[in-house]
Amino acid sequence: MSETEDWPFDAFIAAAAAALALPIEPAWQPQIKAHLQVIWRLAQEVAEFDLPDELEPAPVFET
């Protein structure tokens, strides 16, 4: 996926809000966008890290 700055976040937010039935007031849009861009960047940082297919999520310590 391209750099977050190049990417049509406003259109994405509008579509996602409609799909999720989330009412968004226009005044909230800039902050939502700013937060989404931060989370998106961090998510890409994680996604870029190569992991084996066999690695399963394991959220508990049993050993």
Add this chain to the structure above:
Amino acid sequence: MEAWRTAADIAGAVASGRITVLAVLEATLERIKQHDGALNAFSALTTERALTKARAIDLGIAQGRSAGPLAGVPFAVKNLIDVAGLATLAGSKINASRRPAALDSPLIARLEAAGAVLVGTLNMGEYAYDFTGENVHYGASSNPHDLALMPGGSSSGSGAAVAGGLVPLALGSDTNGSIRVPASFCGLFGLKPTYGRLSRARSFPFVASLDHLGPLARSSLDLALAYDAMQGHDAADPICVDRPIEPALPSLELGINGMRVAVAGGYFKRGLSPAGQEAVARVAAALGASGEVELPQAGRARAAAYVITAAEAATLHLDRLRRRAGDFDPAVRDRLIAGAMLPAPFVVRAQKFRRWYHDEVLRLFDSLDAILAPATPFTAPRLGQQTVHLDGVELPLRPNIGIFTQPISFIGLPVAVVPVPLQPLPIGVQIIVPPWREDVALRIAYSLEKNGVALAPRPPDR
């Protein structure tokens, strides 16, 4: 009663008959009345319940029954923990319309079974999505060291109440650092136990994958007393493991001879203020820490915790965002809405990364008993502060408060925070240990406290 008395001291005085539980409670309620107006730590008092409990304990002692290890110790809980008869606010306006909780949290029940006396609930950041202690609905809690400063969040009332001498013991929750940040900013000892150690049943969740509950206190002994009393399996929390109780108290005074301790390098040294550097250096010197260790991909771990937090919190609140978006704190609402829009692969990938990072970090403990890291990059900022200077760069404050706590709770490692009493403000250091070794973290904290390196400094009394 002396306001700065520890829980252990109170319990000892009660058990030996030097003071009654009722006298302790009355002094506590009076102190809260005098000082909570300035601190804004409490959201509700449970006065009648506490008086009933205090009289019952006093009667039991008079009849020869043994007092518990926390006999007469007043405590309070972050208001996301259920208290029978109160609506569990979780710092929100929306939850005020919930039905009152039918039952207490099991942690409250266990502390009370040990003789402690619940005196009330404590303010917090809305739905725990906060590191500052600011709250648009109920006002900010203040830092007792300087009322103009942040107490840290989201267990802000817990930090303010204990550091302000209102109670010696409080419970908080920690998803990304919400016990460890207020412990650092307020100069307190805090314990975030292993993920799955203490029951989270009957508490309002935030991020199920990362939520922990734990105590804040003014001494490591008090942390150990409270932690030991709260241990034990609880089938009502599916994450709470069925392990035997492993008390920390018996080994607390064994000292640190032979302990293998290293300082977290790399990621944990970047953006660290001079105060944070000084605090880590003092603790490292006292423990004879032998060099540095790198937690691999700690920055990515923090990023993954951020992503999981955003997605799970948004999922939790999705219906409330649809129906009552206007009743949220706008800062919380906008982050939650953004989190609801994340594509699923980002979140699943972050969970997979968690497994990788967990395995890598656990390997470090093959040759180490504990790892030291700063709890926060800096001492308490001013309430309302928006930016901070780190390494000469101006950065937004809020997302940077938890950078050193998030990569640790991400994989559930137990951590004790010790306060280092620097001037003019204290700052905390994390003692990070392998899963289920809270006893080691508390033993190290106790040793640091005994030699004066760690101390909960007493704020000026107002």
